[in-house]
Structure formats: C-alpha cells, structure tokens
Amino acid sequence: MIKMEYYLIVSTLMFFIGVYGFIARKNMLAILISLELILNAVEINFAVFNRYLFPGSMEGMFFTLFGIAITAAETAIAIAIIINVYRNIGSVNVRKINKMKE
C-alpha cells in the first residue's frame, strides 16, 4: 500500500501551486483554476487522513463531499461574475480591473 506521506506531499504541492497561481496569473479564469487546485488539495487531505488514520469513521469523507459540492457552487457564481466583468470591461485580465485604484 502506498504510504500516507506521498499523498500528503502531492496535496501540499497542489495547495502551494494553487496559491502561486492565484498570485501570479493575470487571467481571471486561470485564477479560478488555481483556486480549484487549492480546494482539491484540501479534499485530498481530508480523504487521506480519514482513510489512513481514522478508518473507523467517515467524517473526513463527508467533509470532502460537502467541500466538492460547495466548490462547485462557488465556481458557478465566480464564472457568472467573471462573465459580467467581461461584458462591462471587455477583458478578463486582472490588470484591467483597476478602476478603483487611486
């Protein structure tokens, strides 16, 4: 059986790649994809901890399921808002979203 540490390495890498992408990407859709990486890393964490450390209960798995559902809702709303931004500004580049900077 694969050791738990390997899963955790993958999930931690995914999390920090996501954080890097969130900061470094200029396209809002790419930022959204980075967010998905972050949230999926978390869900891997929950599932792995549950499977390896606490196989008697299902709490982590439930958390994963709820997390997936909420993430989907979040993505839907975010895409709707990004489309609205595109209609208003004609671009999804975050550099263009600076109407309120002094």
Next chain:
Amino acid sequence: MDFSNFLLMQQEMSLMAVFVILFIYDVFCSDKGKQWFQPIACILFTLHTAWGFLPALTGEAFGGMFVNSDMTVIMKNILNIATLLVFLQVNNWLKSHDTVHKRGEFFTITLVTLLGMYLMISAGNFMMLYIGMETASLPMACLAAFNKYREKSAEAGAKYILISALSSGVMLFGLSFLYGSMGTMYFSDMTAQVVSEPLMIVGFVFFFSGLAFKLSLVPFHLWTADVYEGAPTAVTAFLSVASKGAAAFALMFTLYKVFGNIEVVWNPILWWSSVITITAGNLFAIRQKDIKRFFAFSSISQAGYILLGIIAGTPLGMNATVYYVLVYVFSNLAAFGVISAIENRTNGNTLISAFNGLYKSNPRLSLIMMLAVFSLGGIPPFAGFFSKFYIFMAAADRGQFLLVFIALLNTVVSLYYYLLIIKAMFIKEGDEQSVDCFVTDGYNKISLILCTAGILAIGFLSCIYEHIGSKVDLFNF
C-alpha cells in the same frame, strides 16, 4: 428521526419562512404588486426580529452539529437588527432604473446570507462552520455585483468572490491538519485534545488566516477598500456590519471553545494582528478621498478593536465584544444611511467633497452623520465611548496594558480623520457640486431615527450591557 431538534432552530426556521414567502411573492407577483415588496419585506422581517427576542430553547441539536445558547440568540438578534436597518435604507437605490426589476432578489439573497451567518455562529462542528461561512459569502459576492451595468460593481463582485474562495481554501487547509491530528471535527470533542503540537499550530494558523480574511484584519485586508467602494452602498453597509460581526462572533467562539487550551499560541498572534490592524487601518483612512473607501479603512481599524475584546478570553471580554458589535452596528449604519441618501442625490458621487457645506443645506442629515462619526471615534456621551471603554477594560483586566495604550493612541489618530468629515460638513463652504436641500424617503428616515436613538441611548442604558453579561457562557455549551 427526531424532529424536536428543529425546535432549537427557532430563528433559522422563522428566517426560512420569511425567505420562502418573499421568494414566492417575488416569483408570482405582478409588476404592479411588486412596488409593495419593500414594505412587505420590512414588515415580515420586523416580525422575525421580534420573534427572535422571545425566549428560546437552548441546547445542542443534530448530535452537536448545531448549538443554540443564550449568547448565540443575542448575537443573532444583533445581526437581525443590522439587517432590518439595511432593509430600511435600500428603498431609493432599489427604485432606480438598473435595479427596479430585480428588487426582490436583493431581499432574498440578503436573507440567505443572514442564514449563513446564523449557522456560522451556531456551529458546533467545523463542517457546519464552513458551510455557514460559504452560505454567507457566496450570496454576498452576488450582492456586491448587484449593479450589473456598473463596472465598479462587477469589479467588486469579482474581487470578493476570488478572495473569499481563497480564504475558505486556506481555512480548509488548516482544518484538514486539525482533522488529521485529532480525528474529529466536533468542537466539544476537540477541546480536550488540542495541545500545542506543531501540526495543530500550523492548522490553527491557517484556520485563523482564513477567518482573518473575512474579518479583514491586516495583512488580509487588501480586498476591503475595493469591495466596499465598488459594491452598492446598502451592500457595503451590510458587509461592514453583519458580515464582520458574524466573523468576529465565529472567531470568538472557536477560539474560546476549541482553542482555549492553546491560548499561549493564539494570544501573541492576535496581539500583533490587533496592533497592526488598528494602526494600518487608521493611517490609510487619513488619505482617502472617497467616503466609502474611508469607511472601509475605518471598519478595518474597528475590527482591530473587536480583537481587543476577543484577546481577553474572559467572560468580560466576550461581554464587551458583543456589546461593541451592537454599538458598531448602530453607528456604522447611521453613517451609511446618510451616505446612501447623499449618493442617491448626487448620482453616485461618493467623494468626501460631496459633503461640503452639508450643514447649510441639510442640517439634520449632517447632525446624524456627526453623531455616527463621534460614536465611531469614541467621544464620551455617545454609545461608542462606552463600548470602547468596556473593551479596553476587558483587555486591561488581563494585563494587556501595552495593547490598550497603543489602541488609545490610535483612538486619537482616528479622531483626526473622523473630524475631516465634520470639517467638510460644517466648516467648508458648499459649491455648485454639493447637494442642495432635500428630503430623504420615509424608510431611510425611520432607519436613521432608529440608529440615532441607538447611538444616544445604548450607552446610557447600562441594562443592555448587563443583560449581555448575564448570558455569557464561556465554556459550557
């Protein structure tokens, strides 16, 4: 299944009832009937608020997932009052051409947001806390982007949804470590198991950062100014009081209930973030030209003061924090009520210069603004002074003298920039751009009168403070 659990969810149930009624009304009503939407929403919500003051059952429901105590009831009542005041202020804005066809949506979405805040406060399990937080923040992004044809509003919505998703991701990452080290997500089971192990500290720090985004503590505050400026004024008002209040309550509950054992760990973290938040919020507020941006930074520094009560970690601190949020609701909503009245008159101009000479043209509005600003700054006869006093007292009680001293110094700084508004209203002469004399609509008048009464009375009615104090239940839930 045991349905008696639902009896504990008295406020949630009545909120859902209001939501369903308004939703059905919105869907099936003719356009003509919709002009009664605002009064009906206000009346229903007033009933709901009154219902919240009735004695409630307390205890745990659904195996400890949901906790209702006397304290959570008080907090929900405070949020109810905030939402009611916001509902009263939206009339003029919702009647405008952009939003008139979707005014029902504003009320229903706001109610769902409020439901999320209830769940956040009443959570007895981190999953519940997470679901509540998301239920509160996803609709909030829709509200921020509510003015569909305004660039600024779309921008604010995009910024809010991306940042709130990031913050919940960061928070969940911390929670996954906490779960990995303890094997449970129930507050009551975790309390005994929390020790200052590296994994738990990492988990706690990530979790705290996630909530700090919601509470807009420095250095997680960068979204605040933009979202506050871009969102419609009523939404900004709701965001600044209800969302912040709920996040503060949730932070307080988790810190006391779950992380009580590792106070040594979170005390310095909160200490530093409190000092930095108050100072940075104050310093950045000074250079703002836009009044909504200005109040964004003012609300950041107010969040720092709220932390002062949380850091105490005593019943006194909890009492002072809840009281502080109550007073903050009234003061801030009075200010935003005036801002939305002015904004409607000036076609969306929210620069501080729009307030020039306001005393000459609209003496009553400028007096209310003055009361609000004095209360936020903490000038003696008004409620803000008492709330600041209690919160300093709670922190000093635990020996945090240096922190209280820094906060006091910052109060002086905050007086400077609050007085800039007073100066614009009373001393500067108005020009042709400033507003002429006008009459605010009836709803907004009611809300401003309620806020003024709150600012003037709450400080002197010490029974309110004592009532909150009598319901404080720190560790037995």
